[in-house]
Amino acid sequence: QVKLQESGPRLVKPSQTLSLICTVSGGSLSSDSHYWVWIRQPAGEGLEWIGRFSTSGITKYNSSLTSRVTMSVDTSKNQFSLTLTSMTAADTGLYYCARGNFGNLFDLWGQGTPVTVSS
Amino acid sequence: EIVLTQSPGTLSLSPGERATLSCRASQSVSSSFLAWYQLKPGQAPRLLIYGASTRATGIPDRFSGSGSGTDFSLTISRLEPEDFAVFYCQLYGISLLTFGGGTKVEIK
Numbered sequence: 001q002v003k004l005q006e007s008g009p010r011l012v013k014p015s016q017t018l019s020l021i022c023t024v025s026g027g028s029l030s031s032d033s034h035y036w037v038w039i040r041q042p043a044g045e046g047l048e049w050i051g052r053f054s055t056s057g058i059t060k061y062n063s064s065l066t067s068r069v070t071m072s073v074d075t076s077k078n079q080f081s082l083t084l085t086s087m088t089a090a091d092t093g094l095y096y097c098a099r100g101n102f103g104n105l106f107d108l109w110g111q112g113t114p115v116t117v118s119s
Numbered sequence: 120e121i122v123l124t125q126s127p128g129t130l131s132l133s134p135g136e137r138a139t140l141s142c143r144a145s146q147s148v149s150s151s152f153l154a155w156y157q158l159k160p161g162q163a164p165r166l167l168i169y170g171a172s173t174r175a176t177g178i179p180d181r182f183s184g185s186g187s188g189t190d191f192s193l194t195i196s197r198l199e200p201e202d203f204a205v206f207y208c209q210l211y212g213i214s215l216l217t218f219g220g221g222t223k224v225e226i227k
Binding site for chain 1 (some may be wrong): 152154156158161162163164166175186207209211212213216218219220221
């Protein structure tokens with residue numbers, strides 16, 4: 001049974017960089033059939049797609065975040081990561097990693113990790 | 120850009136009651152690409168319905184989806200205690216990805 005688990009800091013200072021890791025267990029990250037994505041839920045708001053990548057190298061980011069976002073993968077550890085620079089209070093929220101197909105349907109999610117931006 | 124509007128924002132019901140959640144698109148969409156998710160605190164979100172009406176693996180049959188064009192709905196026939204959560208609809212596709220604003224189903 002494939003599971004995803006997010007990890008990373010819960011508190012980030014304004015202007016700093018957030019780095020989160022998603023660990024995939026029970027299955028391989030190296031799938032030709034899936035994208036791996038990050039989705040967030042800003043405090044008090046709905047779901048927002050951050051971006052996706054495939055292990056074949058295809059990457060796409062939300063146009064509103066593209067200047068601040070980087071996603072990468074470590075297939076040896078079965079992990080993928082999210083880096084979000086220049087954090088502000090507006091970035092406070094719950095961050096999820098998920099597995100999607102090429103049609104952007106997300107069939108497997110991590111339980112999410114809360115991130116607060118505060119000095 | 121297609122906007123998905125969910126209503127109501129909050130639905131207050133008792134266990135055993137029927138819940139009907141609405142998701143309206145700003146323009147007609149293919150029902151093949153409408154999904155519903157359930158989000159509960161501290162748990163991994165769960166894909167409930169895709170293709171507007173197909174239950175995902177392991178989803179109980181008290182959950183059903185329907186609709187076409189611009190109007191879609193998720194129905195929970197008899198609410199179980201574990202069903203109280205926030206539900207999101209999503210439009211998906213090769214170049215489509217939009218979430219609705221969510222409906223919270225809370226215990227009355």
